Amino acid sequence: MSRINEHYHKLQAGYLFPEIGRRVGAFQNDHPEAALIRLGIGDVTLPLAPAIVEAMKAAVDEMASDEGFRGYGPENGYEFLVDAIREHDYAPRGVEIARDEVFVSDGSKQDSGNIQEIFAQDIRIAVTDPVYPVYVDTNVMAGRTGNADDDGRYEGLVYLPATEDNGFMPGPPSEAVDLVYLCSPNNPTGAVASREDLEAWVSWACEHGTVLIFDAAYDAFIQDESLPRSIYEIEGARRCAIEMRSFSKRAGFTGIRCAYTVIPAELTGSTSSGESVELRSLWSRRHATKFNSVPYPVQRAAEAVFSPDGQEQTRQQVAYYMANAAQLREGLAAAGMTVFGGENAPYIWIRTPRGLSSWDFFDRLLEEAQVVCTPGSGFGASGEGYARISAFNSHENVAEAIRRIEKAFGS
Numbered sequence: 056m057s058r059i060n061e062h063y064h065k066l067q068a069g070y071l072f073p074e075i076g077r078r079v080g081a082f083q084n085d086h087p088e089a090a091l092i093r094l095g096i097g098d099v100t101l102p103l104a105p106a107i108v109e110a111m112k113a114a115v116d117e118m119a120s121d122e123g124f125r126g127y128g129p130e131n132g133y134e135f136l137v138d139a140i141r142e143h144d145y146a147p148r149g150v151e152i153a154r155d156e157v158f159v160s161d162g163s164k165q166d167s168g169n170i171q172e173i174f175a176q177d178i179r180i181a182v183t184d185p186v187y188p189v190y191v192d193t194n195v196m197a198g199r200t201g202n203a204d205d206d207g208r209y210e211g212l213v214y215l216p217a218t219e220d221n222g223f224m225p226g227p228p229s230e231a232v233d234l235v236y237l238c239s240p241n242n243p244t245g246a247v248a249s250r251e252d253l254e255a256w257v258s259w260a261c262e263h264g265t266v267l268i269f270d271a272a273y274d275a276f277i278q279d280e281s282l283p284r285s286i287y288e289i290e291g292a293r294r295c296a297i298e299m300r301s302f303s304k305r306a307g308f309t310g311i312r313c314a315y316t317v318i319p320a321e322l323t324g325s326t327s328s329g330e331s332v333e334l335r336s337l338w339s340r341r342h343a344t345k346f347n348s349v350p351y352p353v354q355r356a357a358e359a360v361f362s363p364d365g366q367e368q369t370r371q372q373v374a375y376y377m378a379n380a381a382q383l384r385e386g387l388a389a390a391g392m393t394v395f396g397g398e399n400a401p402y403i404w405i406r407t408p409r410g411l412s413s414w415d416f417f418d419r420l421l422e423e424a425q426v427v428c429t430p431g432s433g434f435g436a437s438g439e440g441y442a443r444i445s446a447f448n449s450h451e452n453v454a455e456a457i458r459r460i461e462k463a464f465g466s
């Protein structure tokens with residue numbers, strides 16, 4: 056028999072979303088008439104914007120002709136998309152990114168999960184707590200951790216608690232680490248890093264030779280124009296940061312799949328003999344070996360996100376979700392809950408009322424309001440006593456959910 060990778064057995068059983076599914080399924084079984092409102096899962100709900108659909112259809116038609124047919128594309132993305140990214144996501148913010156620093160992919164989940172492959176086995180890794188589980192689980196699978204303790208914290212990882220006291224944006228640890236995963240605007244807490252927060256991280260990382268993985272999947276949800284959208288707006292970040300962005304949340308691409316990672320030329324790592332190596336050359340090698348680029352029609356669709364119509368239509372979609380977030384903040388506060396986030400992110404992070412545990416609150420919310428949330432403890436030990444409420448839903452469902460929550464929990 057083939058031996059398996061036993062590091063997989065260290066992964067926490069009964070993982071968050073299956074457990075939510077199990078509890079929701081059991082509730083529906085007992086209450087088939089209940090009209091559930093799902094404010095749990097982080098997936099978009101609005102249909103694709105017309106400009107995107109048109110571009111994708113036109114690209115499919117091109118593929119149906121002798122002249123327009125294309126087979127394998129360039130591994131790191133078509134130049135038209137790479138240039139659109141540079142021109143629209145970076146140049147207006149004063150950030151210059153070269154073509155060979157952009158790597159188009161089929162998702163930031165994959166990129167944030169795969170990036171660990173280009174680092175040594177024994178590096179020290181820090182994550183925030185609560186955290187997007189992909190960063191942790193992929194390092195567990197790769198054998199970089201020991202077992203999890205009773206709170207779900209893996210031996211060998213450095214956890215940086217995100218708490219009310221630090222505004223859910225922990226600063227650099229006191230000990231040296233090699234790699235840190237940061238996410239802003241944050242999933243799950245909805246917190247956003249200020250310029251000062253990022254400056255502190257970048258100067259610390261440059262000083263210690265630490266690499267920052269900056270996951271900006273929700274950058275389009277930033278409402279406060281004075282906040283940085285890219286970590287490269289911070290002096291020195293080109294020497295220490297890898298940035299990941301996705302078309303998933305900003306333009307409804309969760310089912311279409313397109314994202315990108317930026318690795319600046321200056322960003323290097325070292326071999327055991329002390330030789331310095333460009334990280335982008337390793338990632339490029341990985342891409343060329345294990346990935347065969349994103350479908351042409353999908354890259355044309357992503358390009359259309361930057362067209363004047365595409366920008367306007369996706370801006371309206373983001374505004375739609377952010378109007379939900381504002382309603383939720385207000386309504387949940389009116390129901391007596393302490394709310395965080397939701398101002399520059401599509402997630403509201405609430406302190407559970409009456410000292411309920413995250414899962415007890417989940418059950419109460421399900422039973423008394425027929426609303427599904429995500430228990431904060433599922434994202435890490437420091438999430439205990441909190442819950443995540445998502446703004447990805449219709450205005451009508453959000454208004455109805457608020458009515459029910461006020462009735463169930465309001466005084």
Ligand SMILES: *Cc1c(COP(=O)(O)O)cnc(C)c1O
Nearest residue numbers: 162163164187242272301303314
């Ligand atoms: C949704 C999400 C992503 C995007 O993932 P894709 O694979 O591009 O759909 C990345 N990071 C975080 C934290 C997310 O919540």
